[in-house]
Amino acid sequence: MKNIKKNIIVFILISVVFIFIWYIYNNASSKVGYKTDLPKVGAAIYKYDDEFMSYILNSMEDESYGKVALNVNDSQNDQNIQLRQVDEMISNGVRAIAINLVDPKAAQIVINKAKAWDLPVIFFNKEPESSVLNSYNKAWFVGTDSKEAGILQGKMIVDLWNQNKSKWDKNHDGKLSYVLLKGEPGHPDAEARSKYALDEIKKAGIPVEKLDEATAMWDAAKAKDKMDAWISKFNNKIEFVISNNDVMALGAIDSLEKAGYLSGNKFIPVVGIDAIPAAIKKIKEGKMVGTVLNDANSQGKAIIDLVANVAKGKNIFSGTSWRGNSDKSVRIHYVIIIKDNVDEAEQAYK
Numbered sequence: 001m002k003n004i005k006k007n008i009i010v011f012i013l014i015s016v017v018f019i020f021i022w023y024i025y026n027n028a029s030s031k032v033g034y035k036t037d038l039p040k041v042g043a044a045i046y047k048y049d050d051e052f053m054s055y056i057l058n059s060m061e062d063e064s065y066g067k068v069a070l071n072v073n074d075s076q077n078d079q080n081i082q083l084r085q086v087d088e089m090i091s092n093g094v095r096a097i098a099i100n101l102v103d104p105k106a107a108q109i110v111i112n113k114a115k116a117w118d119l120p121v122i123f124f125n126k127e128p129e130s131s132v133l134n135s136y137n138k139a140w141f142v143g144t145d146s147k148e149a150g151i152l153q154g155k156m157i158v159d160l161w162n163q164n165k166s167k168w169d170k171n172h173d174g175k176l177s178y179v180l181l182k183g184e185p186g187h188p189d190a191e192a193r194s195k196y197a198l199d200e201i202k203k204a205g206i207p208v209e210k211l212d213e214a215t216a217m218w219d220a221a222k223a224k225d226k227m228d229a230w231i232s233k234f235n236n237k238i239e240f241v242i243s244n245n246d247v248m249a250l251g252a253i254d255s256l257e258k259a260g261y262l263s264g265n266k267f268i269p270v271v272g273i274d275a276i277p278a279a280i281k282k283i284k285e286g287k288m289v290g291t292v293l294n295d296a297n298s299q300g301k302a303i304i305d306l307v308a309n310v311a312k313g314k315n316i317f318s319g320t321s322w323r324g325n326s327d328k329s330v331r332i333h334y335v336i337i338i339k340d341n342v343d344e345a346e347q348a349y350k
């Protein structure tokens with residue numbers, strides 16, 4: 001009798017401990033989005049140290065809760081590191097991968113790795129060549145249309161220049177004398193933005209004078225250095241600073257402010273692309289004249305919606321409002337942002 005009683009107590013105690021462990025595990029895991037029944041998804045960002053990408057990452061993490069068990073890697077701007085991360089994702093049993101390539105040309109290697117395990121791949125932000133994307137029926141791209149950003153930036157420059165020409169055309173020669181800060185050479189966004197912004201200005205009949213163009217690799221400190229050098233080289237000749245993104249525009253603004261520009265009548269218009277909160281602040285302060293919204297929130301949401309579907313073996317667009325293009329892409333539209341509609345950008349980066 002005594003033994004039976006003892007066994008019952010031991011049984012109850014063990015059960016209580018098990019229930020307690022089960023409860024803690026389930027609660028903790030659902031809080032961080034790693035519920036065991038969610039499909040594992042591996043992702044990589046080309047480098048965490050890129051402000052715009054950090055907004056995409058935040059959006060992806062927010063959107064992943066309850067949908068996928070997302071594990072994101074920082075590829076530290078090194079394609080070899082990223083390829084090793086892809087190998088690890090595969091050996092960890094992910095059901096799909098989402099990749100922001102370091103080098104857009106490495107898309108084929110990633111596809112070969114994924115294809116060997118029949119794994120779907122969503123590339124985002126850095127667009128692979130369409131022939132490469134077409135080589136695998138389980139590969140897609142989520143991002144934007146790089147050309148559209150350039151066209152809109154160009155249109156915005158045309159409007160602003162026409163409205164302010166009497167003040168901004170300092171030597172009154174009718175030409176728009178500019179310096180251009182470029183992102184990573186070979187990056188589809190950097191190339192298309194630079195080309196189409198200028199095409200648009202020329203198409204509007206505004207004569208341009210290119211003082212210089214240089215890459216600052218999407219980076220504020222590098223852009224500040226370039227701008228410092230340009231200010232001393234060209235002195236008062238610069239009439240416009242065109243930047244492929246906001247982070248570099250902010251670096252240029254920093255340089256201009258330190259050199260005594262952007263106040264009083266020493267004004268030089270600066271434009272960027274992305275509409276990140278720091279740039280919106282400068283636009284509100286009147287230190288930057290415009291940008292183009294690159295909607296990080298929507299891109300993060302589209303990446304997760306699509307990768308969750310393919311990881312579950314569903315149709316990629318099932319239950320979503322995203323529509324694919326014939327080139328296997330989902331592209332989020334850009335929007336011109338000037339002082340009058342900054343709230344649109346603030347909404348998108350909430």
Ligand code: GAL
Pocket residue numbers: 050051052053125126189218244245246247273274294
């Ligand atoms: C662009 C963005 C840049 C930079 C780049 C990284 O779309 O405008 O700021 O983040 O992506 O690939």
